[in-house]
Amino acid sequence: MGSGGMIVLDETSSMVDVAKYFMEFCKSESCGKCVPCRVGTAHMYDLLDKIGRGEGTARDLERLENLCDVVQATSLCGLGQTAPNPVLSTLRFFREEYESKLVREPDSEPALAGEASA
Amino acid sequence: MNVRIVTLSIDGRDVGAREGQTILEVAGENGIEIPTMCNLTGLKPIGACRLCVVEVAGSRKLLSACTTGVTEGMQVTTDSERLRNYRRTILEFLFTEGNHTCAVCVSNGKCELQELARKLGMNHVDVPYRYPRRDVDATHPRFVLDHNRCILCTRCVRVCDEIEGAHTWDVMGRGIDSKVITDLHQPWGSSTSCTSCGKCVHVCPTGALFEKGHSVAEMAKRRQFLPYLSTMRGAKE
Structure with missing residues (x-):
C-alpha cells in the first residue's frame, strides 16, 4: 500500500479484515483538513469492522460502496483519493467473502425478527 | 492597472x-x-x-x-445529479461527525450548517451518527467554545491569524480526532495571546463559538466587519 511492495496472503486471511487493516492505516494517516477523508475514512472503517464482526447487512455494504465513491471523488489530496482502493479491490475480486458475512436486515422481515437477531 | x-x-x-x-x-x-x-x-x-x-x-x-x-x-x-449526491453525503459527514442537536443549540435557525442542509434537501442521514465525547470550554469571560458543534472549517483559525493577527487558534491532532485549540491547548480563558476581539465567534458558521448570555436560537452572528477589514488588508498589501 503506497510503497509498491507486495503482500502475500494465503486463503485463511479474511479479505474484509485486510481491507479494514488498510482503512485503519488511512484513518490514522488522514490529516483531517478535508471533510470526506477525515470523516469518510472513519465511517468506512466502522462499516468494515461491522461487516467483519458478522453484523453488517446488505444495506451496509451498499453504504460502504457509496462512501468509497464519495471519498475517492471529492477528497482534497492523494491520501483520501486512494483510501478506498483496498476496499474496492477486495470487493472486485472477493465480493463473495463480504457477502458471506452479511446478516439479514432486522427490519426487513418483522415476522422472522427472532431468527434475524440470532 | x-x-x-x-x-x-x-x-x-x-x-x-x-x-x-x-x-x-x-x-x-x-x-x-x-x-x-x-x-x-x-x-x-x-x-x-x-x-x-x-x-x-x-x-x-x-x-x-x-x-x-x-x-x-x-x-x-x-x-449535476452526481455533484448533488456528493455534496449531500459530505453534509451528512459534517452532521454525523459531531453532536449537532439543533433543538438545544444557541444558533438554531441562525446556523449555516442547518441552512445548507435545508437548501440541499438533507432531511435525514444515511451514515450512522458517531456520537463522539467532546468537551466544552467556557473558561473565557465572554465567549464559549463547544467542540460538539465544531465542523473544523477553521474560519476561526484564519480570521484570528489573518485579520486580528493574534493566531490564538490552531488545529490540534489529526484525522477524525483533530480539534481547534487556543494557544498550546490551554483553556481559552487563560490564553495570553487572545485579544478577546470576538472575530472568531462571529465567523463561526455554527454554534460552536458563541457569546455568553445567549440561550437557544438567540446567537445571531455579526459579520459586517469582515469586508471592511479585508479591504483594509488588501490596501495594505
Whole structure:
C-alpha cells in the first residue's frame, strides 16, 4: 500500500479484515483538513469492522460502496483519493467473502425478527 | 492597472471574468450559487470542506471552486445529479461527525450548517451518527467554545491569524480526532495571546463559538466587519 511492495496472503486471511487493516492505516494517516477523508475514512472503517464482526447487512455494504465513491471523488489530496482502493479491490475480486458475512436486515422481515437477531 | 479578461462557460452560460478570480467568485457574480462551508469572503480560501466541488471539462478530478482560478475557455459544471449526491453525503459527514442537536443549540435557525442542509434537501442521514465525547470550554469571560458543534472549517483559525493577527487558534491532532485549540491547548480563558476581539465567534458558521448570555436560537452572528477589514488588508498589501 503506497510503497509498491507486495503482500502475500494465503486463503485463511479474511479479505474484509485486510481491507479494514488498510482503512485503519488511512484513518490514522488522514490529516483531517478535508471533510470526506477525515470523516469518510472513519465511517468506512466502522462499516468494515461491522461487516467483519458478522453484523453488517446488505444495506451496509451498499453504504460502504457509496462512501468509497464519495471519498475517492471529492477528497482534497492523494491520501483520501486512494483510501478506498483496498476496499474496492477486495470487493472486485472477493465480493463473495463480504457477502458471506452479511446478516439479514432486522427490519426487513418483522415476522422472522427472532431468527434475524440470532 | 491592467486587468486581463478571460471568458469561460459555467453551466452552459458564457461569462466574462478577471484573470485571477476563482470559479466561486465568478459564479457568484453571475448569480450561480455553489454551496460552501469553509469559505468566507475576506479569509483565504483553503478548499477543505469540499462542498463547492465542480466538474471542469478536461479534468478527471473534481475541483473545489473556491481555490481554482478561472482560465480561458474553461467549461465548468456546478450542478449535476452526481455533484448533488456528493455534496449531500459530505453534509451528512459534517452532521454525523459531531453532536449537532439543533433543538438545544444557541444558533438554531441562525446556523449555516442547518441552512445548507435545508437548501440541499438533507432531511435525514444515511451514515450512522458517531456520537463522539467532546468537551466544552467556557473558561473565557465572554465567549464559549463547544467542540460538539465544531465542523473544523477553521474560519476561526484564519480570521484570528489573518485579520486580528493574534493566531490564538490552531488545529490540534489529526484525522477524525483533530480539534481547534487556543494557544498550546490551554483553556481559552487563560490564553495570553487572545485579544478577546470576538472575530472568531462571529465567523463561526455554527454554534460552536458563541457569546455568553445567549440561550437557544438567540446567537445571531455579526459579520459586517469582515469586508471592511479585508479591504483594509488588501490596501495594505
